[in-house]
Amino acid sequence: MCRNIRTLHNFEPPADADEVQAAALQYVRKISGTAKPSQANTEVFDRAVAAVAAATRELLDGLTTTAPPKDRAVEAAKARARAELRYAR
Template sequence: MCRNITELRGLEPAATADEISAAARQYVRKVSGITRTTEANAEAFELAVAEVAATTTRLLAELPARRQPPKTIPPLRRPEVRARLGI
């Protein structure tokens, strides 16, 4: 379902809060079908993103270290994305 969400486990250095939040936001967008929030759904959407991000953070902290890095580079670590976002 979410083929474009990048694997965050095994990154060196570890996944940042921004990377985890971006993955959570992408997941919530996909499962909810909401690409742009409105006043009516913004609170529920942001709450879901925060919960998914918190759960992902706990999961990554509890999993044993991975022997190999992920096969793809997370978007927030790609130079072209960092340049676009001004990071």
């Protein structure tokens, strides 16, 4: 799956509309194989992004967990540490 799509569930503060929209856009770009659709495909591309964003929001709103919410700063620090190990030369 696309590396740019991040987990959005169980964070404090919760994922906002911009994060959901960005994830939907990345997903549609990946599936369609294009970062920017042609003029002929712009309308269907935009509808797909809106539909994926709506489905994502519905999913996030419906998920439940007993785990405590993750802290975005802590998770970002962990990701940076993993990247340093992965790309260390």
